[in-house]
Amino acid sequence: MNIEQERKNRLKKMLNQMKEQILKEAREEIKKFQTGEKRQIVEAVMDDADLSVIDLSEDISLKQLSTHRDILKKIEEALRKLEEGTYGICEMCGDEIPEERLKILPFAIYCRDCQEKIEMIEKFESEEG
Structure with a gap:
């Protein structure tokens, strides 16, 4: 295997x-x-x-x-x-999501870097609105 x-x-x-x-x-x-x-x-x-x-x-x-x-x-x-x-493939960048992240967050669809970018954008948008 x-x-x-x-x-x-x-x-x-x-x-x-x-x-x-x-x-x-x-x-x-x-x-x-x-x-x-x-x-x-x-x-x-x-x-x-x-x-x-x-x-x-x-x-x-x-x-x-x-x-x-x-x-x-x-x-x-x-x-x-x-x-x-x-x-286990990031839906944003296409990189592999580390298995350690998937063990903690099994339904993660983004790698940590992309997730942080998304959260920063959401935070910025909520502060603007």
Whole structure:
């Protein structure tokens, strides 16, 4: 097996592990709603302040599920790119994104230098506007 294939296998394994972890967390959140865990809390509510805590808890759970969905989409896109051979290639300059960066930020689409340029431009534009 060549070095490039080994790198691809390592990255694929990392992405699949991350995908499984996100799916597990999402299943646990969904299970809380299905088993009535949230309902049991509602039955113990004493006043309006307790109700707002329940609402906030449900909002947070739904936001977490939404975040999980967004991350899963990014993982699926990264896996697709990995299969077609474009994963880990900066979409701006075309250079290879270091594996260390991909381990920290698996869905990075820019190398560090290009990401910094983009952030500087965004900061400049927000200060102007």
